[in-house]
Amino acid sequence: MAYTQSTHLSYNLRFPLASLSSRILHRSSSNLFFSRPLTFQALKSSMADTNTNNVAVQVFEKDDLAVSLAKYVADVSNNFTSQRGAFTVCLSGGSLINYLRKLLEPPYVDTLEWSKWHVFWVDERVVPKTHQDSNYKLAFDGLLSKVPIPSGNIYAINDTLPAEGAADDYETYIRHLVKNNVIVSSPANGFPKFDLMLLGMGPDGHVASLFPGHPLVEEKQRWVTYITDSPKPPPERITFTFPVINNSAYTALVVTGKGKADAVHSVLGKSQNSVKLPAGLVSPEGELKWFLDKGAASKL
Numbered sequence: 369m370a371y372t373q374s375t376h377l378s379y380n381l382r383f384p385l386a387s388l389s390s391r392i393l394h395r396s397s398s399n400l401f402f403s404r405p406l407t408f409q410a411l412k413s414s415m416a417d418t419n420t421n422n423v424a425v426q427v428f429e430k431d432d433l434a435v436s437l438a439k440y441v442a443d444v445s446n447n448f449t450s451q452r453g454a455f456t457v458c459l460s461g462g463s464l465i466n467y468l469r470k471l472l473e474p475p476y477v478d479t480l481e482w483s484k485w486h487v488f489w490v491d492e493r494v495v496p497k498t499h500q501d502s503n504y505k506l507a508f509d510g511l512l513s514k515v516p517i518p519s520g521n522i523y524a525i526n527d528t529l530p531a532e533g534a535a536d537d538y539e540t541y542i543r544h545l546v547k548n549n550v551i552v553s554s555p556a557n558g559f560p561k562f563d564l565m566l567l568g569m570g571p572d573g574h575v576a577s578l579f580p581g582h583p584l585v586e587e588k589q590r591w592v593t594y595i596t597d598s599p600k601p602p603p604e605r606i607t608f609t610f611p612v613i614n615n616s617a618y619t620a621l622v623v624t625g626k627g628k629a630d631a632v633h634s635v636l637g638k639s640q641n642s643v644k645l646p647a648g649l650v651s652p653e654g655e656l657k658w659f660l661d662k663g664a665a666s667k668l
């Protein structure tokens with residue numbers, strides 16, 4: 369078994385797909401990784417034709433996940449704020465926000481260029497912003513209210529509209545921001561290219577509000593769409609579609625807990641199901657990194 373000393377695995381350390389064809393990286397202590405043979409052929413074949421991305425999978429102990437996620441987000445943020453003076457980041461709901469907590473500690477809280485952040489939601493529940501189910505409220509209370517991001521750079525949905533109207537409104541606004549060059553878009557397909565997409569995954573393998581077997585998983589035209597029968601409450605939500613999610617420069621999938629081990633196995637394991645879970649359809653143009661804890665990785 370080959371051991372590799374690695375104290376600073378960050379997004380800068382790229383894993384060409386070829387090298388991933390024979391290994392998965394597992395965290396075995398605070399700074400050691402071991403690689404073990406794992407066939408990534410199936411993973412490769414699950415990717416869209418156009419996909420040439422890099423994929424990394426890392427398994428963490430307890431607090432290490434939040435520490436590493438903060439460094440990853442900070443590195444991506446610094447990259448974009450220094451290169452083009454803006455950083456567009458999309459947040460999910462759920463446990464993700466808690467895993468971003470180390471961004472509120474030194475050095476990040478003082479050194480990140482928060483004024484250049486532009487914050488969006490990968491998906492949002494159609495409830496008032498003050499409602500306890502609101503992803504905006506979750507992120508605002510847990511992160512955004514504690515850092516100096518200009519309020520005009522925080523793009524919440526219009527919570528006075530029903531689901532369909534809120535989705536249309538969010539897409540229209542994003543189109544406006546693409547026109548104004550706040551959000552980059554791909555010349556090839558016209559879809560917005562967000563700098564960083566931060567995703568969670570449910571035990572059923574859903575990402576954003578794209579649920580297994582739901583027709584929204586197939587949406588190819590819309591940037592933002594809506595659902596009124598979400599199996600995870602609340603039922604009414606808006607969500608980015610896969611063409612937008614998969615157009616991102618960087619994507620992190622943050623997945624923890626034993627309850628998600630089956631879905632993780634189904635997406636990353638050796639014998640992959642022919643019917644892909646939504647998480648298995650996350651196949652971005654750019655880099656994808658899975659942040660797992662031991663529970664979520666327990667069946668790999």
Ligand SMILES: O=C(O)[C@H](O)[C@@H](O)[C@H](O)[C@H](O)COP(=O)(O)O
Pocket residue numbers: 460461462463464491492493503567568569570571574575576577600
């Ligand atoms: O609004 C939502 O419900 C989310 O955006 C959803 O996609 C979430 O990210 C996953 O369900 C994982 O949530 P947990 O990490 O809390 O399990």
